[in-house]
Amino acid sequence: MPRRNDLHRILIIGSGPIVIGQACEFDYSGTQACKALKADGYEVILVNSNPATIMTDPELADRTYVEPLSLPYVEKIIERERPDALLSTVGGQTGLNLAVELAEAGVLEKYGVELIGARLEAIKKAEDRLLFKDAMRKIGLETPLSQLVNNVEDGLAFAGRIGYPVILRPSFTLGGTGGGIAYNREEFVEILERGLALSPVHEVLIEESVLGWKEFELEVMRDLADNAIIVCSIENFDPMGVHTGDSITVAPAQTLTDREYQMMRDAALKCLREIGVDTGGSNVQFAINPENGRMVIIEMNPRVSRSSALASKATGFPIAKIAAKLAVGYRLDEIPNDITRKTPACFEPTIDYVVVKIPRWQFEKMPGAEPVLGTQMKSVGEVMAIGRTFKQALAKGIRSLETGKSAAAEIYEEALIPQKLITPNPDRLGYIRFAFQRGYTVEQVREMTAIDPWFLQQIQEAVAFEKELERESLATVSRETLRRAKREGISDAQLARMWNTTWQAVRERRKALGIRAVFSRVDTCAAEFESFTPYLYSTYESECEAEPSERPKVMILGSGPNRIGQGIEFDYCCCHASFALQEFGIESIMVNCNPETVSTDYDTSDRLYFEPLTLEEVLNIYDTEQPLGVIVQFGGQTPLTLALPLKRAGVPILGTDPENIDLAEDRRLFGRLLEDLGIPTPPNGSATSVEEACEVARRIGYPVLVRPSYVLGGRAMVIAYDEETVRRYMREAVVFSQDRPVLIDRFLEDAVEVDVDAVSDSEDVLIAGIMEHIEEAGVHSGDSSCVLPAFSLSAAVRNTIEEYTQRLARALHVVGLMNVQYAVKNGTVYVLEVNPRASRTVPYVSKATGVPLPKLAVALMLGKRLKELSHLTGGVVTGCLPVPQVFVKSPVFPFNKFPGVDPALGPEMRSTGEVMGVGENFGEAFGKAQLSAGTPLPEQGTVFLSVNDRHKPEAVEVARRLASLGFSLVATRGTAAALRAAGLSCRTVFKVNEGRPNVVDLIKAGSVQLVIYTPTGAHSFSDERAIRRSTVAYRVPCITTISAAKAAAEALASRRRDPVRVWSLQQIHSRAESAV
Amino acid sequence: MSQAVLALEDGSVFEGRAFGARTERCGEVVFNTAITGYQEIFTDPSYAGQIVVLTYPEIGNYGANPDDSESARPFIEGLAVRELSSIASNWRSRQHAEQFLADHGVPIIAEIDTRSLVRRLRSRGVMRGVLSTCGASAEELVEKARRIPSMAGLELATRVSTQTPYEWSEPVRPCSPSDPVPEPAPVRFHVVAYDYGIKRNILRRLALVGCRVTVVPASTPAEDVLALNPDGVFLSNGPGDPEPLQFQAAQVRKLIGKKPIFGICLGHQILGLALGGRTYKLKFGHRGANHPVLNRVTGRVEITSHNHGFAVDPDSLNGNEVELTHINLNDQTLEGFRHRSHPAFCVQYHPEAAPGPHDSHYLFDEFVRLMKEFHGRS
């Protein structure tokens, strides 16, 4: 069966914003699918609400819709585009669910759209846990005992029967949201109630626990001719009970004999066939009892998944690309293996290395959330490391995490060992190492962790070897021992610490001893065939397979693991830098360690080095490749911290000089520069002691904003209204600030925040976007909705902003991208910060304006002048780019994963993702953005208002607007009084601490559809928290700033006024072109 | 920690850590790319005369157990790996992999760059080599390696074959409470299996589908086989070059048409010779568990287990007499054929797996079907 010719136009649904459990792995899969189908001559229509993705680039699809992933809008797109087919399996759970919704609403039938990839029945059979269990029983596969309940009584009854602990799983929630493990009745009731609330169908599955069993995953592919293969096996280091997304995982499986592995393989294939996934990739999860080998099947995902991305990167087998080709009729044996060229994709990759994936968590940003791991995914990112042995891969993985902590240097408490080993938590790996250092045996640690002894033995041996090394010194160490250290993955820096010398000294010594990193290839076949793709990882083996070319080349440093504040936006920039380089005839070399990304796809760049982003590893690659230079300004903070050391090591850095990047980060020097330029900034100072801090705060006046230097995403930033808070902060802050001083700024209240992205060749400056934030300054730029074009700024202010931006770019000799954040208060424009590098908003601005900013930046870094690039900018090379429509970018928060955390916004960034709304007017765009962000505004109903006195006047206007739109109002006493005084009718309701029924009761009872609640200043009180928390639990949109409330009113007005409209980016930009 | 050396005929020398037996062994150095199944590989008699390099770097993790051996003892001459596990972690494990090999006098060289060794074998073809774990000089060993007789023309089957006939009735047993191995079919057929180096899982599979098996030495004349009046004859896998096995080919020629015949691996090559075909040596052979083989009859692709250094030249077979049924999609080599008029068929790969995927188990049912039909006719 070759390619289907009855299909011409195919709709692909993306996965929407980055959330915990659904990250950029689906940008990777969607992008691969788009490329594959286009390459095959199909017309590709793409819809995804996430502007930060590569897949939503106009070049990747024929028509790209950045619109809400919701029925009415997607139906509109279908009505307009009339696709022949819908590919549902590359957009994660979101894409799959939406496909089901479209099918069940009859939309697909109405417009004659065929569901390809997985059929409706198949999806249902796999997704509905009960249907799934029946199906498995039918083919003789065991699943844990379970029952579906929709009320607490039935739940308790069943739990009583199977005994605690039990697993709870709300139906149809992402990444196990709302699920958990209950060890007793109390916990059970708590989790069950929460789960019932969170499940859109108010159903929770109660399941027999197999905690502590070994957990495995198989990645399976099948074609229409029923040829099926296993791409990769994955063994979880953390046993059952820790979500695979939160588990350290290892490929391939390490502790199964062939008999046991084949038993699992047979089961996976049976499962795939029974569920009826006729084409594409699926992921099947198993648990095995380490005592006797009893195997149960946990679940199967009838789509490309997070693990598929991992498996693709781990083996070099492009699952998503192949899945797309299978969906349009190809057979596995008709598709060539890109890497070997000679052999077909119909085979099972075999590898001669070990792959380790380690998740990255950020509980520190969620005060109130317990840093404990369970059946619900909590990690925000992950790294993958490739090594010739498990030890080497694990060590590289730990380095890749960039926790700033190296495996060895950490503070652990002996007393905590049992607790930290028994209860899974983010520090468990560290504590396992620590326990071994303290002489625990493998058996003792196994008893507490249930982790397979083989893994523990590896770690125990590594720890023992480190002890040996500590007895050595740089002078005494033998070539043999040093070589072994490197082969086991120990970094020069770690050795330097052990032998109190410098990493440079260690590097010199080992080079003198002829111990050098070499690079091996990921080739899908363990060297049985020649490999034609330079997909490389470093080892300390005997021969180097890098085979660098003679062409001019440039190396791009990626952004490492996703984390709050540094996510997909930066991968977008890196990929574009790579595409641009290739266009300019320069070989692009990508360095990154994040398996979810497009940048780590072997066909994104000319060469891919899957390596930790550390000085040592980057220098190894530099020595091997000898590129013209290195690009550091696209990968966020990660490459920036390497910029100066690299420069000092003699590596040419392209674009803005690292010294100037540094200068912009250094508040003292930068403050002086601003003075010279006559640009106002909030009064500020820095302090290295408690007393100094209080003194500075007194001098500049309260409220003040205190923070450590060198952080991204506003980590550990606090607004202090009094000295007491400053003192408390200083005592905590020093932990973060190390040798770096604490920064103190005057906090500007009720200021409008503005984000500006610009490109510069150090003389000419082009302002790409002036983005006005909806939330006032004080809410992190990454956490506030922002609007293009600015909607409330006066021409004068806008000119000032342009003027300042140009001055700053010239003063810092910016070559490439620059981002400036301003706060505007009473007509004065203050600079909050300058980042002479790609910012989080680059993809958003690129998509809104249709001008590819990263490409411009790369051209400039290669020495071109802005004047020469007018063909890329629609003719505009100075001043500000025009914006053809109204665009709103809104953040998406992970609060539903962290029950008990206060969702109030502040200067510390906490959103994991973003969406974009497009409209003719502000209200329309904002409404769409909110819908896409998963916080849709209600069509009608009751609005609850409670605002602090400063905001009452504006609140009245908002309330008036809402009332006129037919909403009824309830408010707390003070606010209610203000509303009545303004002639508005509204009900009064108690505050939580006043009595019952209070507002939380109303929310729980479902009699409030929208909450508008602004913090009453200094610190939010317990009942405010209670209200905001209940809105998260009961999925009621909660607006915590008055400016956002105004915007919401606009949006609601638009819902009444405007029809459902959609625009493709191509359409918007061609209109813009013709306008110019 | 004592030194081990692996020296190849091309002069290349790999120095690593010695494990297993302290001794010196020579043979043809070959590589296997399977990720799981080292115990089955150690004990597969087809590896007689060969030093095996495993491409998967972590070996020994799950130890060794009494059930997963493919014969009474390891047959590999020596083992080369990147990393050898110091512990065995699996509920079925009874012994460390290292101990298992040491007990049978097999030396191990570990912590060498197996990937570069494999790349060498891939580009230059398999080579003769010597593995020493008892401290001999590299130069000496290289010299020795050059004096080893080449595998081409080497007859090993009769050496590893059983000297006396024996009965087999032990079927495949589940490896875990969840292993869905079917109940063995009631014994309906008597199969005589030529042992050229037979793997136990072939016997277990035959037993599972209802065969009582009489295993006979490689040198058994056809007449003696017929005297046992079997329902079918099986030709096993085995080591070495098929070309010298003219006697065996001659016996098989006499059996074609008289009894249903099923051959695997060396058995496939011998059937090829019996039908007047030629065999040739592959550059570095097929050894792994991931080879795609197209079944031209069903049009399906099977992921298959391989272990062979020689292959049958399809052009040497008479197209009117035999039908080519299986083709390797990696290199288009012949993987199976059947006689057009007589009940005889064979595959070059290992449908019994062990190690490897189970995609091709159906061939055993195929054999049973042939025997049934043949019964009907005679």
Ligand SMILES: Nc1ncnc2c1ncn2[C@@H]1O[C@H](COP(=O)(O)OP(=O)(O)O)[C@@H](O)[C@H]1O
């Ligand atoms: N019956 C069970 N007993 C113990 N742990 C379980 C059980 N079922 C699932 N888990 C754990 O919960 C995690 C998530 O469950 P899973 O079914 O994979 O849901 P999801 O769709 O979120 O991946 C699994 O990775 C596993 O570690």
Ligand SMILES: Nc1ncnc2c1ncn2[C@@H]1O[C@H](COP(=O)(O)OP(=O)(O)O)[C@@H](O)[C@H]1O
């Ligand atoms: N002086 C200030 N007054 C009011 N808000 C501020 C001030 N400084 C910073 N902020 C707020 O804190 C957020 C984070 O500060 P910023 O300097 O941008 O740190 P980051 O490097 O994390 O982006 C800003 O987006 C802004 O909303």
Ligand SMILES: [Mg+2]
């Ligand atoms: Mg799962």
Ligand SMILES: [Mg+2]
């Ligand atoms: Mg900022």
